[in-house]
Amino acid sequence: CHKVIVSDALISDNVLELLKYRDNESKIFIKNKFKKFQDVKAINLRDENDVLAKIKEHCNNNQPFLCASDSCEVVTRLYNECLTDAVDKEKFLLITAKTKVYISNANKSFKDKFVFYSPSIIYGVDFSSDIPQDVFIYSKGQSILPSGLFQQATRTRNINNLYYYACDKNKQCQFNSI
Numbered sequence: 001c002h003k004v005i006v007s008d009a010l011i012s013d014n015v016l017e018l019l020k021y022r023d024n025e026s027k028i029f030i031k032n033k034f035k036k037f038q039d040v041k042a043i044n045l046r047d048e049n050d051v052l053a054k055i056k057e058h059c060n061n062n063q064p065f066l067c068a069s070d071s072c073e074v075v076t077r078l079y080n081e082c083l084t085d086a087v088d089k090e091k092f093l094l095i096t097a098k099t100k101v102y103i104s105n106a107n108k109s110f111k112d113k114f115v116f117y118s119p120s121i122i123y124g125v126d127f128s129s130d131i132p133q134d135v136f137i138y139s140k141g142q143s144i145l146p147s148g149l150f151q152q153a154t155r156t157r158n159i160n161n162l163y164y165y166a167c168d169k170n171k172q173c174q175f176n177s178i
Contacts, residue, residue: 005124037154043164051165055114055136056082062093064112066127067136068152070143072096072118079116080140096120106155119144122151130162140165 004022006015006143019027045051058065059082069075079094086092093109095101095117106127109122137153144152153162 012067014069035141037159040162041161042164043165045165046167048165051138051163052078052081054163056085059086059114063134064110064129065114065134065136066110066156067114067116067138068121068155069082069116069138069140070119070139070149070152071138072098072120074140075116075118082114082116092116105130110156117152117155119148119152121155122148125155127156129156129158133159134161134163137160137162137164137166139164143164 004018008021026065047055054090055065055078067075067078069078076098077095083089083092091113093101093113093115095103095115097120097125103121103125106125107129110127111129116143133156135151137155139149148153149166153159153164
């Protein structure tokens with residue numbers, strides 16, 4: 001195969017056995033040198049308007065972030081809403097199956113940017129910024145499992161705050177706290 005990606009949640013003896021046959025010069029090992037998402041403040045934004053307002057606030061204050069959603073439609077809408085008011089449109093990046101953006105090095109591609117992505121990114125992207133960044137998650141609860149949302153949120157290895165909106169319009173939220 002052209003590329004093999006493994007992560008700590010998936011490595012087994014079989015995977016290590018397979019990796020023995022890969023050329024050492026082609027292996028890239030990325031170690032998470034940042035905190036393991038301990039003590040990251042998770043802020044529940046209960047209103048869609050609050051989500052958009054908080055994202056726009058970050059854009060206006062030039063605070064780079066990652067914004068993921070389990071819906072291509074939602075993340076594209078958030079991206080377009082923010083892009084409309086943007087001065088520096090080059091700082092915005094939308095990654096969906098429709099945009100067909102290929103990321104070879106997230107540390108370069110995501111640096112100092114406002115990155116919006118759909119379930120086209122769940123695994124296989126590692127953004128290790130020295131400066132902690134906020135992450136936004138918008139879940140409609142329809143296309144990927146909660147474990148996939150967690151994977152989307154943790155594409156950046158150095159999270160400052162996690163802002164999340166996780167209520168489906170068609171369902172009543174059954175919990176009012178974490």
